[in-house]
Amino acid sequence: xxxxxxxxxxxxxxxxxxxxxxxIEIEDGEFVVFVGPSGCGKSTLLRMIAGLEDIxxxxxxxxxxxxxxxxxxxxxxxMVFQNYAIFPHMTVRENIGFGLTIAGTPKREKSRKVEExxxxxxxxxLLDRRPxxxxxxxRQRVAIGRAIVRDPAVFLFxxxxxxLDAALRLDMRMExxxxxxxxxxxxxxVTHDQVEAMTLADKVVVLRDGTVQQIGAPMELxxxxxxxxxxxFIGSPPMNFLDxxxxxxxxxxxxxxxxxxxxxxxxxxxxxxxxxAGGKLGIRPQYLRLAKDDTxxxxxxxxxxxxxxxxxxxxxxxxADGSNVIAIIDExxxxxxxxxxxxxxxxxxxxxxxxxxxxD
Numbered sequence: 001x002x003x004x005x006x007x008x009x010x011x012x013x014x015x016x017x018x019x020x021x022x023x024i025e026i027e028d029g030e031f032v033v034f035v036g037p038s039g040c041g042k043s044t045l046l047r048m049i050a051g052l053e054d055i056x057x058x059x060x061x062x063x064x065x066x067x068x069x070x071x072x073x074x075x076x077x078x079m080v081f082q083n084y085a086i087f088p089h090m091t092v093r094e095n096i097g098f099g100l101t102i103a104g105t106p107k108r109e110k111s112r113k114v115e116e117x118x119x120x121x122x123x124x125x126l127l128d129r130r131p132x133x134x135x136x137x138x139r140q141r142v143a144i145g146r147a148i149v150r151d152p153a154v155f156l157f158x159x160x161x162x163x164l165d166a167a168l169r170l171d172m173r174m175e176x177x178x179x180x181x182x183x184x185x186x187x188x189x190v191t192h193d194q195v196e197a198m199t200l201a202d203k204v205v206v207l208r209d210g211t212v213q214q215i216g217a218p219m220e221l222x223x224x225x226x227x228x229x230x231x232x233f234i235g236s237p238p239m240n241f242l243d244x245x246x247x248x249x250x251x252x253x254x255x256x257x258x259x260x261x262x263x264x265x266x267x268x269x270x271x272x273x274x275x276x277a278g279g280k281l282g283i284r285p286q287y288l289r290l291a292k293d294d295t296x297x298x299x300x301x302x303x304x305x306x307x308x309x310x311x312x313x314x315x316x317x318x319x320a321d322g323s324n325v326i327a328i329i330d331e332x333x334x335x336x337x338x339x340x341x342x343x344x345x346x347x348x349x350x351x352x353x354x355x356x357x358x359x360d
Contacts, residue, residue: 001074002063002153002186003028004049009058011044011210018044020210021058026203031180031187035197036233037208042190043158045207049188050079050156064152078147079156082163084139086131086146092118093127096145110149117145120182121175127230137168141311144179156187161196173199176275194234198222206230222284228353231282237314239323240288242281246354254352256281260319262298265345282351287312288327288343297342299325306337317341 004026011019019041026032034042047053049060051072060067086095089256092100093114100110121141131139140160147155161169175312177200182188191197197204198218206213206221206229216225218234225231231239247263248255249264257263261281284306291297305326313329327343335341 003061004186005059005061006045006049007059007061009048009060010043011041011048011053012056017035017211019023019048020058022210023214024205024212024215026186029186029314031189031200031202032205033189033191033197033201033203034205034207035191035194036213038192039209039287040207041210043206046079046158046188046190049154051075054077059174062296063350072116074209074302076153077156078150078152079158080140080143080147080160084143084158084163086139086142088131089130090154091130092134092142092145095131095142096149099146099150099167102113113151114145114151117148120148121145122181135168136164137172140164140172140293141175144176148183153186155185155187159191160189161191162193171194176200195236198234204234207231223349225282225351226337228280228282231351231353235284235286237285237326237328239282239284241353242252242282242283242325246277246279246352255306256352260299260321260323262352264298264347266350266352270279279352279354279356281347281351283325284349285326285328287345288325288329289345290327290329290333291342291344294342296344299347300340301325301341301343303337303341306335315341317343 006022006024009019009022010017022045034045036042044053045335048055049071055068062075096117097110100113118127121144123138123141126134126138162173164172173196189200201218203215204218204221208229214221214230220235221230223314225234230242241259242261244256244258244261246254247257248258253267255263255265268342299319301317301319303315304318305312311331313333315327315328315329315335317325319325
């Protein structure tokens with residue numbers, strides 16, 4: 001186990017800046033997830049930690065020592081790739097122990113480590129099979145087992161579940177969480193799937209265009225996003241946004257209004273802009289509810305889509321100005337497309353984004 005410090009880290013390919021002044025601290029034993037859309041630089045950043053990409057500028061420390069120039073084999077990290085990278089002609093036992101074989105580890109010690117890893121991953125019965133006889137989830141376990149036997153200070157995962165179907169992804173997420181608790185190791189995980197980020201991470205790093213947008217615990221990002229990009233990327237379905245004007249700013253309280261929204265007083269930091277300034281009001285679909293009556297409604301519109309998902313129902317509501325909001329309501333609510341409904345929400349759960357807080 002080891003802490004990781006990234007200080008003003010930059011990566012440049014020719015004239016293109018891919019990673020821009022990234023500062024991240026990963027504590028000993030933390031499970032940290034880098035998340036963001038394709039092309040945001042998350043895999044490049046992971047490869048820089050692994051030593052597979054050179055650092056253009058900045059400093060990277062691993063367990064208190066600067067490792068900028070250290071080759072991958074000397075960093076004490078193990079990486080699990082998206083494509084598993086297991087050898088089809090070898091058995092599971094041989095694949096898991098391959099790194100130890102290359103390192104010249106004595107046979108008895110290698111056998112012990114392979115069997116320990118197999119027990120940890122509950123795959124002792126698969127040791128003599130070949131990859132062609134394994135499911136996708138079992139192949140992923142082989143790749144993780146090959147990392148475990150090295151006793152690394154840090155585990156690095158580069159979108160390891162993206163090739164699995166939905167059911168297997170759920171199973172493997174649970175297995176990775178158990179593995180982290182069992183090993184207590186520092187783990188850094190890359191994904192574009194915000195559900196994986198929310199369910200796996202102790203700490204989430206949201207990246208966009210090579211820059212860090214926000215770092216925090218999953219629910220901190222969900223409840224208090226730093227900007228509209230984070231608000232729209234974290235959470236499923238994504239946050240609703242309404243154009244509003246700031247009608248009044250009393251420092252601790254901000255009153256917003258729009259043609260679609262009844263005047264609403266909500267908590268607001270004193271650095272919000274003054275009256276008549278524009279902004280966006282963000283409301284999570286999970287926090288919208290059907291209004292009890294007209295006096296309770298803050299929004300109203302016509303239902304265009306109803307999706308019943310079992311324990312909850314998702315409705316898409318078109319407001320009078322043509323904009324849409326999505327609400328998640330209880331399964332017991334009886335609604336239908338074409339019906340006009342009022343929606344309400346707790347002002348304390350809404351988020352105001354003044355102009356300029358889009359994350360660019």
